[in-house]
Amino acid sequence: MKNNNNHPNKDKDNKDGKKSNRSEASIKSSPSRSTADKGLQAGGTLEELRVKYNENISGNLSSHSSGSRSGILSARSSIYVDLGQFLDFDDLLPMIGEFGLFQKLLFLFMIPFTFIAAFVYLGQIFMTLAPHNFYCLVPELSVVTDEAERKELSIPREEDGSFSHCLMYDANYTAIHFAFNRSIFLNSTWPTIPCKNGYVFDTVEMPFRTATMEFGWVCDSQYYATIAQMIFFLGSILGGLGYGRFADLCGRLSALVSSCFLALIGSLFTSITTNFAGFAATRLLVGASYDTCFTMIYILVLEYVGPKYRTFVANMSLAIFYAPFTMLMPWLALGFSYWRVFSAMCAIPICLSLLSFWLLPESARWLVSVGQIDNAVDLLKRVARRNNKSVPPVVFEHFKFSCQQFYKEELQGRSFTICSIFKKGRMARYMVLMILIWMAISLVYDGHVRAASVLDSHNVFVFFTIACATELPGNILVILTLDRFGRRWCAFVFTFLSGIFSLVAACMSKPKHMLGAALAGRFFANICYNIGLQWAAEVLPTVVRAQGVSFIHTMGYVSMLMSPPVVFLSQVSSSLMLIILGVLGLLGGILALFLPETLNHDLPQTLSDGAEFGREQRIWHGPCCGPGSKRVKRPQRLWHQGSSLRTISRDEFRSTKMHRVARIAPRKTHISSQDTLDTEKTIQTYTFEHAKN
Structure with a gap:
């Protein structure tokens, strides 16, 4: 990598015609360590520390030989580079606690929001149930x-x-x-x-009085319930697009609370509607809150959890919180016995979400992105105290300095859009594949969820509960297999199996056999849906990840618009409905093989990384055996430590100041003085070693 011309010492270094190389020795030097300790005790910003160290070393130039002078000049450059290495969120998390008391409390705070998500998503299914007799x-x-x-x-x-x-x-x-x-x-x-x-x-068969029964959405008007559910997903599309922008401008916590308030208002007004137009309008409001009312707390928790715990937290929150509430939902409907009471009473717990402004922390990453760096640092200090972690002030100063120099300028100067993904051929192919796969998976998953309400009309509440119970073992199976066999093969196998069992169910003549095979299809659909949630975020580069994932999810809602009509085909033939779900499952599984594996690979950061990601992989690439079983690391030319929001390509830098700091190439020279060698090594490591000690 060529040296950057903006480096202040470049002209002097070129006159000497010498290059420096960082020493790999691990020898301690008492004078150098003492200098480092004094600098740490003095405190101040990283820029002040850098000036102090440069002054200390410059003052010692006269007492060294010419060989030592060259070594110390090399050490000065090392100081500048090492203090310029930015402390990322992922670098700071191990110091303040990756899954301590703070994160565990956040994990428990997900409980009310999983109830809201289950009610918003499944509530309308029961409100519009159509009796058969x-x-x-x-x-x-x-x-x-x-x-x-x-x-x-x-x-x-x-x-x-x-x-x-x-x-x-x-x-x-x-x-x-x-x-x-x-x-x-x-x-x-x-x-x-x-x-x-x-x-x-027949009130014996259907003891729960639904909106379909009250408004007479049967016979020639039976399509009203289907249209109402399609309008719900139309609201989801609008809400997904609107809240994505709102969350960037006003914060994750504001988006979370406002979406829950929208669900509250929509549900309460649903309970007093008197015609289809009013019902559809209120379901549009509730649909706009769908996804955001849970996704924001989901993202918020994962941002504070260390990387090695994220797969566990992401799936266990769905397994032990969301799955039980989905199983409880039909019995709440049956207990209230009237759709208006069900809508109003289940909306009351949403009021608790309004307390989130006082109970939940804002995303520290978002605070940095809008320039509130001091608030972010104070919040991270609170995390460290709650986790009983002792972190020296200089570490937070280092992190604050990194944010001031990089994150704020980087995010404010960002010019990437969703169109940037399609400028690179390989990335564009991955994006199209992920859209198609996610649309197929979303339709298969939502189709199976809704099919549970029509496959067994005599025991709809019991069968729906059993179908929702498959969420729990499905999420546990994801945890056990995803980090062992990889995303590609797990997505292929489970999505393909969902399609196979759906087709098998369509061929069954006995109702019990059809129900059993359909439950197996639903079980595997749960798994592939959870895999898709994580996989898309790993394939896309960091600089376009948020926009890309949001767009993919929006396209998933577009496909979900077709889910109610597909389930409506059960009025003609249940086999026809299951055949469509089966074919889509097979298609989604086959397409999954054409995406790259992300397990044991450093995730792409830049557009250049995304254009090269997966190039060396072949169709039979597997992370559990063969070449894919070893972790593939990026070349050592990359200067960064963490994995959040970093870019290295000159074409992708927006901050000229950071470009000077980040793109320094150390000079190589022959170091003959042992004291200089010790000084260089000590300066390189003092920041983190002193923090640990």
């Missing part, structure tokens, strides 16, 4: 206590002998009402008409 209401025959007689007098039969759901006889029911012997009016040749006065529903 119903017939036309004839008010004139309400005096007839025998239901079988009422049906014989007013409802025609279908070809299979069952009573019609949507037709009634066009007869003089007033005469039948006052007739002494009603049996003489039995006549199957009477003309038929659609239901005029509503419907009578």
